[in-house]
Amino acid sequence: MKAITKIIVPVLSICVLNSCGGVPEEKTASAGEEKVFAVEEVLEMVAKENDVTRTLYTKAIVGGGKKQGMKFDEDWRKDDVEAGPLPALFLRGVATSIKKSPVPLGLYLGSDFPINAANKFVGKQANLFETIKKDQKPQFFYDDDQKLHTAMFADLASAGACVTCHNDHPQTSKSDWxxxxxxxxxxxxxxxxxxxxxxxxxxxxxxxxxxxxxxxxYLDEIEAFKESEKPEIGDKWPADGKYLPTPEVFLDSVRKLSSYETMKHLVAAK
Ligand code: HEC
Structure with missing residues (x-):
């Protein structure tokens, strides 16, 4: 399974890493070294990719999968639980992977009334979240304590499932979302x-x-299922039946939905 990452991840970089269009060697070395993007722009780009990915995962995989009898659970990693990750835990998984990478990018999903107390905003982020709740606009600031440029983007209850699951959760700190x-x-x-x-x-x-x-x-977890039916993994989605897309097919859809905007930014900067 691991090998797949190596094959698909560079897709975005094919034309992006100055390796296309016969750029002469010397130029290649200096191109890409100038500072071309403000940190706010980049965080906005990656937040947009995240919006699309999170919606696709929530609606097409979790929403569609549940209709086919697939299960999603906060304890999905436990050996005796045969289920996939909830959307928030999918995001946590992404954040963990980024943390292990050499890229110094931080990602965190918080709230003022969280299910998990560890997700409660504190300090400056708690103050700015009050503003975000009013106008839903992104907030940017420099965190002096952590010495980090910080951007915050609203996470909206975009599906009925967000509301019912949070309201009914035994650990919830708010039940009228x-x-x-x-x-x-x-x-x-x-x-x-x-x-x-x-x-x-x-x-x-x-x-x-x-x-x-x-x-x-998640797909590895499915492979280890003992009791539950295993969906077929290929080019089909849960909307068609007991299927899940391969990582390539999943990422390809994210790209189709989001990359156009991102590409426009990247190309305009060249
Ligand atoms: C089936 C249940 C379920 C669904 C559906 C769900 N969540 Fe959650 N969500 C959780 C759980 C459980 C956590 C806490 C996970 C953890 O341990 O960090 C959580 C965490 C969060 C957090 C971080 C703060 C907190 O409450 O801990 C936010 C924000 C959030 N979810 C928003 C959403 C949105 C928006 C949607 C819909 C797009 C959604 N959730 C769908 C169960 C759900």
Missing amino acids: KLGDVMGATTWQYPKDSLTYKETVAVLNSYAKGTVDIYME
Whole structure:
């Protein structure tokens, strides 16, 4: 399974890492070294990729999968639980993978009324979250304590399942969430105020690799199922039956849905 990551992750970088279009060697060495993107722009790009990925996972895999009898659980990693990761834990998986990568990008999903107390915003992020709840606009600031540029983006109750699951959860700290509410925010952090072309692509690639890593962990979990029926893994989605897409097919859909905007940014900077 592991080999797949190596094959698919560079897809985004094919034309992006200056390796296409016959750029002369010397130029290649210096191109991509200038600071071309403000950190805010890059965090906005990766947050957009995350929006698309999270929606695709929540609706097509979790929503569609449940209709086919597939299970998703917060304890999905436990040996006796045969299930896939909930959307928030999918995101946590992505964050863990990024943390292990050489890219100094931080990702965190928090709230003022979390299910898991460890996800409660504190300090400056708690204050800014109050503003986000009112206008749903992103917030950017420099975190002096951590020495990190920080961006926060609203996480909305975009599906009925968000609301019912959170309201009914035994550990919930709020049981009157409504559709459309700002349930939380994703916080992204990066140490530098501007990024080179290469650093920007590295950020986007480490996010994409993170989604593939956690998705592959899910597929590995399925492989180890003893009691539950195993969906067929190929080019079909749960909407068609007891199927799950391969990591390539999943990532390909994310790209089709999100990359156009991201590409426009990257190409405009060249
Ligand atoms: C089937 C249940 C379920 C569904 C559906 C669900 N969540 Fe959650 N969500 C959880 C659980 C459980 C956690 C805590 C995970 C952890 O341990 O960090 C969580 C965590 C979160 C957090 C971090 C703060 C907290 O509550 O701990 C946010 C924000 C969040 N979810 C938003 C959403 C949104 C938005 C959706 C829909 C797009 C959604 N959730 C769908 C169960 C669910």
